[in-house]
Amino acid sequence: MIRAASHLKVRFIQQSHFFIEKPCRKKSNSLPTSFSILVLIPIIIFVALYSLTERYNGFSGRFGADYLRITSTLDKYESPYRESCLNDNEDGKNNDCIIGDTDALKKALLIGDSHSNHFWNFIDLLAKDAHVSVMVQGTSTCLVLPGISQFDWGRYKNSVYKDCHDNVARYYDKIQKEKFDYVIIGEVWNHCTSDNIINKLGDARSEALPRQRIEVAMRKAMGIIIKSGAKPVIIKTIYIAPKEYVPCFYQNVKLRAHNKDASCERGVWNGDGSDWFNQLFKQLKTEYPSLIIIDPKRVQCSGKNCVTEIDGIPIYRDYWHLTDHASFIFGLC
Template sequence: MNYRPDIDGLRALAIIFILLYHGGMSLIPSGFIGVDIFFVISGFLITSIIHQALLDDTFSFSQFYNRRIWRLQPAFLLVILVATILAFLFFLPPDLIIYAKSASKSTFFNANNYFNKITSSYFAPISQQLPLLHFWSLALEWQIYLILPLIIFALYRTLKHHLIWGLMGLLFLSFYFSWQSALAHPEHTYYLLISRFYEFLMGACIAVLLPKLPRLTRFPAELLSISALTALVWIAGQSNILQGYPNHYALLVCCLTVCLIWLGACGSKQTLTGRVLSSKSVVFIGLLSYSLYLWHWVIFAVVRYQNISETILVKTLMFTFTFVFAYCSWRYVEKPLRRGSSRNVYQTLAFVVCVPIIFTFALSHWVVVHHGLPQRFNQELVDVEQKLETYAYKIRPTCISDKAVDIAPQCRLGAPNSNKTALMIGDSFANHYWGFMDVLGKRAKVSILAHSTSSCLTLPGIYLYDWWHFKDKVYAACHQQTKRYYNLIRKNHFNYVILGQIWPNYYSAKVIHRMGDERSLTLGKKRIAAALDRALNIIVQAGSRPIILDTTAIMEKNFHECFYRHIKQRQPYDSRQCQFNLRLGEGDIWMIRLFQKMQAKYPQLVIIDPKQVQCELGICKADLDGVPVYRDVGHITDYASYHLGTSYALQHANPLTSG
């Protein structure tokens, strides 16, 4: 096909959208649509190349893939090399493990599925610090390169002059599957091939149709091209199109891109839009677009990982380095190494595809085996990792589920062989109290059977509706497992029953007795109070002493950034910089009053509040002897759990020695 400068102009538009969006420019809150523009262009270009070669009877799969590999892989591998060096310099052990796995998945062209698995969303804040996140689209492109040429070849051989009908049939089918995927799993559609295939097929269809489409005269072409370009800019400026993306906005973006490709074929110099897209400066950005895409996110992610404030100066430097690296990459890697496409395809596959796959897989395995190589940092991190490992309860993660299951007999802590027994149930916050209750159990010589159900309010007679990931339905497994817990309490007559929850989280309207119940906060509070009363009554009637484990202080949102910043930047640490004031919300206060009311009704009820030792004088510890209190979104580390339990045992009467 003949070179079209306006296509490079469209690439420039796409990469400008992406750069401004990833750079945090508020004027372009939906600049991610640039990826959709790239996908349509890719579908158009590879179909144009393959279709023309088929018409000329010169098409060769080996030549096609050889050219693609030498066009894309050299700069791609250079960026992975540089990103790997940066990750080894700056990334903490758990983050280096994630990075190494992402590098391996990227060279294997499976990064989109990997990031779909490990991130809650492409737009989640934590995604901003993954240096190879943007490789999801390159992985998806390679998946298309493996599929689309085969489809075009097969359709051409079977349909030949009716190729367009086969492609359009596939287009409508793939759009249907994309639409259904967006409706069923809106939070997991962004990265997936099934959601994006139709975008490439739209480019493929215009490539085959283009010779048969009419050439517009100047005025309608001018009007249509300006309208299409304006509409793309308008969509990029919208802030409400994220849900379920790629959605109908993605379809509109693809249609507008197809329109501009068609109008460009009418003569790129014919319209103002064509002249702008074909101008030397815009085309130059388009020529750099692949390298710009490769480099920009690595730079942005590393800056954000280091918690560097993005001032105007810092952002200017981020964009400057992006363009400098992109130009050098394009000038000295992309352009010269395209000549490698004359080499044997098997040599190309061996050295440019297989060797990187083997190397990154081995690197990933090595990093995982060596626990993220904490020794890269100062001795402090090594000591922290060792303490966390030393105090880790290996069995604890197996004693929590989101299904109705039998409790494994090895889920015990305290004094396992003691005749005095206790049962500890609750949600994941009960699970993070293992160290705390292990200390109390050992000192009181009580054997504690412990099991938790994730995000489950383990009180009898209630359901959680539209809760966690159970959208518009009840969390049935929570209800079923809770029934098992209370049957166990009635049957076994434990000395103690311990209820541990992140109590204020359940202060909501989502607590019901049965499907169809009216829902409100007032009714939710009444149902919680009645369910807790019923739970305590069952426990007391079984001859057990009830113990409520209150919630630890809720973690500050920036805790991990605060605590690990000094390690990443290799600076000394002052524990005061991350401690925080205890704040009780409306749910906390209501729960405290409910517990007091229940204690008045059931005098044998004991309340354990870990905040009494974590937050003395209202100031909450973020670390204990330099070891972080929190391990993730709010759960405490086993080290913190154990040492908070030890502090509690020293300052308060052990509740497991009474009753």
């Protein structure tokens, strides 16, 4: 056995010497030819392969039928306009950013951070059923309350999040000048109580002050909306994905071990009765009876269990956000 393997090795060396090394040693190419063979052609091949990979979604079929079913379902429900209506629809004139019953006489404005935006299909279905046209605007990681600034927020170090501040002023100016029947605010609310919340540069910062500032700003927002003749609507936060759930889910699917890895912990929801924002919303409802509160967890959760998948399709596209598929299914419920 060893002798046979050794013989094959010798034969391979002899043949590679005859068919590759000797011809290459005798061949003398010009610089342009060598450049084409060694640099240009490999670049062309790489670009072509990269383009094919992009076009065919990384050849996702290599991970099996289940993975292909998941990605094709998510692609089917993904809106081609949703992302462009976040940050880029500042003047509200993009007709692609109108959802619901677009011909309806009743009008609504949807504002907030990216969590307002991930409810695109959810709001679209509710608005169609209620015959309301909804203009979608929003700013990433922005608490859309009047008079609020955010300091040291994300990539904005040692400065106010100016885009957020300016866009919020624009939203409330629009609310006062245009006739809306509803103004809908969606946020990842429980992420908004850090000491980054200020009214202006130089304000004191502590754990308690943001809540005081948010309460004042929320009541100011309610006052502006109601005075304009619109009904305020607050969308509460979804049940956020358990830590590491999304990468763990996809790893299991790719390894054909879906739902078999106990490390993909689903988590347990104990309700939001003691949540500070939940208490604030209840108080606001008492003070402003026209306020409508929509809680997606009434669809997502039952008892202590919250849905993280629908027919084997994950409802999350990352730790914080719903997929467009899940947003659509929740809208049907």
